[in-house]
Amino acid sequence: MTRRIFNRLVWGLVTLGCIYVITFLMVVSAPGNPFAAAERNMPPEVVRALEARYSMDNQAAYFFQFLAGAVRFDFGPSFQYKDWTCSQIIARALPVSLTLGLVAMLIAVLVGVPVGVLSAVRRNSWFDLTSLGFILIGISLPAFVTGSALLIVFAIYLKVLPIGGWGRISQLVLPALTLSLPFMAYIARLTRVGMLDVLGSDFVRTAVAKGLDRRAVIWRHAFRVAFLPVLSYLGPAAAQAMTGSFVVEKVFNVPGLGIHFVDAALNLDRGLIMSCVLAYSAILILFNIIVDLLYAQVDPRIKEAA
Amino acid sequence: MFRWVVAVCLILLAATLAGYTLAGGSERADFAYVNSTGINTLDPAQMSWTPDIRVAINIWEGLTTYDPRTTRPREGAAYLPPDVSADHLTYTFTLRPDARWSNGDPVTSGDFVRAWRRAIEPGTAGDYAFFITDYIAGAGEYYEWRNHNVAALTALNRLARGWGVDDESARSLWGDAELPELAAARPGPEPPTVAEITSLDLDWGAIYRRRFERHAAELDARFVSVGLEAPNDHTLRVMLTRPCPYFLDLCAFAVMLPCHRSIELLREGVGDTGLTPEGLVVYDPQWTKPDYHANGYPGLITNGPYRVADWAFKRRLHLETNPHYWDRESIACRSIDMLVYSDLNTALMAYERGDVDFLPDMSVEYDHQLVELAVTGQRPDFIFPVVFGTYYYIFNCDSETVRGRANPFRDARVRKAFALCIDKRTLTDKVIGRGDPVSQHVIPVGTITGYESPPVAAGDAGEARRLLADAGYAGGRDLPPIDLLYSTGSQHGKVCEYLANTWRLELGVTVELRGKETKTFAEDKVKCNYMIARAGWYGDYADPTTFLDVFATGNGNNDAGYSNPTYDALLARAAAETDAARRMQLLADAEAMLVNDEFPALPLWQYTNLMAVKSHVRGLHPNPRLTFPFRYLSVQR
Numbered sequence: 045m046t047r048r049i050f051n052r053l054v055w056g057l058v059t060l061g062c063i064y065v066i067t068f069l070m071v072v073s074a075p076g077n078p079f080a081a082a083e084r085n086m087p088p089e090v091v092r093a094l095e096a097r098y099s100m101d102n103q104a105a106y107f108f109q110f111l112a113g114a115v116r117f118d119f120g121p122s123f124q125y126k127d128w129t130c131s132q133i134i135a136r137a138l139p140v141s142l143t144l145g146l147v148a149m150l151i152a153v154l155v156g157v158p159v160g161v162l163s164a165v166r167r168n169s170w171f172d173l174t175s176l177g178f179i180l181i182g183i184s185l186p187a188f189v190t191g192s193a194l195l196i197v198f199a200i201y202l203k204v205l206p207i208g209g210w211g212r213i214s215q216l217v218l219p220a221l222t223l224s225l226p227f228m229a230y231i232a233r234l235t236r237v238g239m240l241d242v243l244g245s246d247f248v249r250t251a252v253a254k255g256l257d258r259r260a261v262i263w264r265h266a267f268r269v270a271f272l273p274v275l276s277y278l279g280p281a282a283a284q285a286m287t288g289s290f291v292v293e294k295v296f297n298v299p300g301l302g303i304h305f306v307d308a309a310l311n312l313d314r315g316l317i318m319s320c321v322l323a324y325s326a327i328l329i330l331f332n333i334i335v336d337l338l339y340a341q342v343d344p345r346i347k348e349a350a
Numbered sequence: 351m352f353r354w355v356v357a358v359c360l361i362l363l364a365a366t367l368a369g370y371t372l373a374g375g376s377e378r379a380d381f382a383y384v385n386s387t388g389i390n391t392l393d394p395a396q397m398s399w400t401p402d403i404r405v406a407i408n409i410w411e412g413l414t415t416y417d418p419r420t421t422r423p424r425e426g427a428a429y430l431p432p433d434v435s436a437d438h439l440t441y442t443f444t445l446r447p448d449a450r451w452s453n454g455d456p457v458t459s460g461d462f463v464r465a466w467r468r469a470i471e472p473g474t475a476g477d478y479a480f481f482i483t484d485y486i487a488g489a490g491e492y493y494e495w496r497n498h499n500v501a502a503l504t505a506l507n508r509l510a511r512g513w514g515v516d517d518e519s520a521r522s523l524w525g526d527a528e529l530p531e532l533a534a535a536r537p538g539p540e541p542p543t544v545a546e547i548t549s550l551d552l553d554w555g556a557i558y559r560r561r562f563e564r565h566a567a568e569l570d571a572r573f574v575s576v577g578l579e580a581p582n583d584h585t586l587r588v589m590l591t592r593p594c595p596y597f598l599d600l601c602a603f604a605v606m607l608p609c610h611r612s613i614e615l616l617r618e619g620v621g622d623t624g625l626t627p628e629g630l631v632v633y634d635p636q637w638t639k640p641d642y643h644a645n646g647y648p649g650l651i652t653n654g655p656y657r658v659a660d661w662a663f664k665r666r667l668h669l670e671t672n673p674h675y676w677d678r679e680s681i682a683c684r685s686i687d688m689l690v691y692s693d694l695n696t697a698l699m700a701y702e703r704g705d706v707d708f709l710p711d712m713s714v715e716y717d718h719q720l721v722e723l724a725v726t727g728q729r730p731d732f733i734f735p736v737v738f739g740t741y742y743y744i745f746n747c748d749s750e751t752v753r754g755r756a757n758p759f760r761d762a763r764v765r766k767a768f769a770l771c772i773d774k775r776t777l778t779d780k781v782i783g784r785g786d787p788v789s790q791h792v793i794p795v796g797t798i799t800g801y802e803s804p805p806v807a808a809g810d811a812g813e814a815r816r817l818l819a820d821a822g823y824a825g826g827r828d829l830p831p832i833d834l835l836y837s838t839g840s841q842h843g844k845v846c847e848y849l850a851n852t853w854r855l856e857l858g859v860t861v862e863l864r865g866k867e868t869k870t871f872a873e874d875k876v877k878c879n880y881m882i883a884r885a886g887w888y889g890d891y892a893d894p895t896t897f898l899d900v901f902a903t904g905n906g907n908n909d910a911g912y913s914n915p916t917y918d919a920l921l922a923r924a925a926a927e928t929d930a931a932r933r934m935q936l937l938a939d940a941e942a943m944l945v946n947d948e949f950p951a952l953p954l955w956q957y958t959n960l961m962a963v964k965s966h967v968r969g970l971h972p973n974p975r976l977t978f979p980f981r982y983l984s985v986q987r
Binding site for chain 2: 086089090097124125151195200208209271293296297304312
């Protein structure tokens with residue numbers, strides 16, 4: 045097991061390195077100059093000297109300089125927001141996104157899984173059809189629609205929740221709910237399909253024939269197998285939710301990573317782009333590793349193979 | 351299994367929420383306003399964004415400050431009026447003895463000299479360095495000298511490390527009087543090529559070190575030639591390059607704000623020279639944070655009515671009154687929150703709910719409906735002032751070819767033809783739909799006291815076609831496809847399509863629209879890589895020159911590449927004129943040239959700004975310059 049974890053971590057680092065190289069190449073070949081002011085023009089001598097100061101005049105040197113810094117979590121200054129370093133920006137934004145994403149994922153699992161199981165068990169009942177409808181809405185409506193709708197209902201008309209911001213539980217409810225909807229819907233759907241498959245399989249029939257309690261069959265035996273596809277989905281989904289959703293952050297004014305990611309690209313803020321990409325990738329890789337390891341614990345077939 | 355999943359989820363949820371609650375929220379300030387972009391920088395020497403400047407003028411105080419109604423200069427850290435010499439070239443300011451920094455230190459004339467020097471040193475100089483280099487005697491020369499040396503040091507430092515240099519750097523090294531060994535190693539009248547320079551057998555490291563040390567040693571002695579004197583802590587003498595009737599207005603602006611001496615703790619540099627290897631002056635950019643304490647730095651110290659109490663990146667900037675401010679008794683609004691709402695729809699909802707008191711900018715997609723509410727009086731808290739700026743398009747007056755095609759806009763007749771056939775009223779009323787006031791002028795009419803905008807002759811599409819025929823392009827024949835450059839986002843695309851369509855119909859030309867994302871757009875515009883480009887200008891001080899200088903030959907912001915000796919001569923005569931009325935007339939003549947005959951730019955409309963202020967806020971006066979000194983506010987909820 046330890047060896048398995050070690051192997052996965054080493055490969056994760058290799059992947060991260062590849063991502064760094066590709067991002068670096070894309071960033072340095074992007075058109076435009078981050079020192080080109082939007083309104084006024086700087087003397088060319090000074091632009092050249094500034095480029096030298098930030099190692100922009102020698103890409104190879106910049107490549108290794110950034111890498112050496114990144115190992116120590118020092119990503120250098122932001123070009124656009126001069127008073128801040130990239131590490132400070134990420135250190136402030138990442139916990140926000142992680143919290144919001146985690147809460148959203150937990151809501152998604154806590155609601156999505158039971159709904160999926162129940163609709164599989166009561167197939168074609170009114171509950172199944174209603175939940176299917178909600179799932180369809182959850183998957184197809186973009187967050188800026190659901191988010192704005194929730195805001196208008198709960199913050200403007202009912203005035204029970206604040207418009208946005210960060211710091212109080214009440215400010216967390218709407219963005220977490222909005223962010224969780226598509227994940228919730230997908231999880232419910234995965235669970236339903238998985239359960240339907242399993243409920244029709246031989247071992248369930250045997251268990252029922254043996255006279256086992258129906259609830260025990262569904263929740264203990266069938267669910268264990270039906271949960272596997274959900275589990276493998278949870279890794280990338282959690283990474284996606286936790287690294288910040290640009291739209292949800294914008295609509296609910298949540299100071300997370302997603303907005304910086306998009307702004308950094310628009311501003312050609314090289315250091316910030318690369319540090320955001322690395323942070324995102326590291327989280328994605330980490331979650332995939334965790335899910336893989338959990339998978340082995342849950343699925344006896346994989347455990348034996350290992 | 352199912353129970354396990356639920357249990358794990360619930361435990362995680364509880365733990366996250368507990369951690370989140372401990373992080374805590376914040377109290378509401380007396381007055382809260384929205385900033386949709388966040389602060390770019392709080393360094394007054396480098397800032398150029400309105401939201402940044404809005405904060406700066408409230409936490410620092412210059413020699414003068416802005417009147418909240420008229421935005422004319424009034425007393426700040428110095429007494430008014432200053433002692434002005436008979437030739438209008440020397441201003442002697444006396445600082446208030448009770449002017450204090452937020453840590454209690456007295457504000458001294460040295461704090462102004464330090465700040466103004468920072469504002470023109472390469473490395474810390476920003477967009478508004480020209481406020482000092484243009485107007486203060488000797489500052490322009492010092493700036494040039496420094497830039498030249500920085501260029502030489504940057505190139506030599508590269509050579510010393512065995513890296514190549516580009517052509518321009520090579521030529522500048524060749525012309526460097528302080529590098530005799532270079533001329534000795536490779537004599538001849540022609541500057542050497544890059545290959546020749548790198549092949550020279552010279553000890554670049556030693557040359558670089560000697561050059562660097564010499565420059566660093568010379569620095570302070572050279573700065574003495576700049577017309578800034580601080581004979582004692584309370585007197586500041588400023589020598590100008592030319593009479594400047596609006597100098598007191600300039601003194602209130604961000605780049606002229608003073609700087610506390612504690613910043614010197616954060617200066618970076620090789621040894622004790624205070625210069626980076628490239629010769630730049632660089633301070634740890636985090637000096638603007640109230641809680642930054644590296645190297646014994648006390649955190650940001652300011653001298654204005656407010657001090658920064660807390661700054662959360664792109665979330666909130668919290669201001670509180672400066673306990674040592676000389677006029678602290680008169681401040682009714684004790685604390686201010688600048689809240690960042692990156693989505694203006696959300697900001698508007700927050701305003702409607704009362705979470706914020708002031709929305710300085712409401713440029714949402716449906717803003718024409720909000721403007722309607724404002725102008726019909728249905729929402730008296732929505733205000734729609736005309737502001738100090740003009741939205742225009744510029745023609746490339748300089749390049750012979752653009753993207754491989756002959757550029758017809760070097761001919762003023764073609765520019766005029768393209769300008770005359772636009773129906774601006776339809777554009778603002780129907781296409782944009784906000785009803786912004788159309789403009790025939792570069793300088794917004796009626797925004798500068800004492801300045802009478804010149805009359806503009808009416809023209810129509812018929813005249814436009816005649817002009818085009820005169821220029822040899824009758825019916826649009828022989829004109830290459832016109833390259834129209836704009837920045838994507840906002841309403842620019844709509845405007846471009848309308849312009850392109852009009853030119854197609856009225857003049858028979860083909861127009862190619864080229865939308866680019868802001869940064870690459872700026873680069874193309876600066877390099878004159880366009881035929882027609884979207885542009886615009888906001889005035890920086892209450893004088894016509896703030897708009898007219900943009901079209902002077904060689905001006906760093908003259909993206910149209912316009913150059914006309916007659917126009918330059920008019921501006922020069924105005925600069926030398928000490929009679930105010932005659933000076934304004936000369937400037938009006940200059941503007942008349944631009945908007946009647948020359949058309950380096952096609953003015954479309956005067957900028958407007960839709961904003962919202964709660965009725966319980968008193969003392970916030972809408973003004974064309976969107977300058978809001980918060981110390982005059984009072985909030986009666």
